[in-house]
Amino acid sequence: MATSLKNLSDYNIQDVPDATNYKVAIVVSEWNEEVTGALCDGAIATLKKHGVREDDILKKYVPGSFELTHASRSVAAYTDVDGVIAIGCVIRGDTPHFDYICEGVTQGIAHLNVKYPIPFIYGVLTTENQQQALDRAGGIHGNKGDEAAITAIKMIHLNKTLQASK
Ligand code: DLZ
Secondary structure: OOHHHOOOOOOOHHHOOOOOOOOEEEEEEOOOHHHHHHHHHHHHHHHHHOOOOHHHEEEEEEOOHHHHHHHHHHHHHHOOOOEEEEEEEEEOOOOOHHHHHHHHHHHHHHHHHHHOOOOEEEEEEEEOOHHHHHHOEEEOOEEHHHHHHHHHHHHHHHHHHHHHOO
């Protein structure tokens, strides 16, 4: 379903596990910071709403979305977080740069999901223009940061459930 048909902040609250004691890292790109700041704020508010403590949220900044993969990997390698949310916003410009950055970060995050036992959540907007991005960062289509936080909680819960059943 296209995001224009779905509000990114809508979810079924009964389907979301209690996230108390979950440790979550958020890696945020500084490019398009008006958008990424709003995505990050949304993610943090939603994590807290479901029980994640402020002290259990690790926030790190990177220059651009292309750097999200490496920073997410470093966080997984050097900390004990249960999951990582990568937040970025890539807006199409006049050159093919957009395609290379989108391809790089998408493949990078996908690769980390295969390589590491914790989930890496794709909180990256890839849009034609800034308005489309703002519409999805707390605007008319909701906030992709909320969606990323709910996805992180669900994926961490899945892992914890599987670990407990071993
Ligand atoms: C260079 C660049 C451009 C043109 N556009 C964006 C963008 O829209 N969103 C984003 O997150 N980053 C952009 N960057 C920066 C790259 O992600 C990266 O930081 C640089 O190419 C240095 O590796």
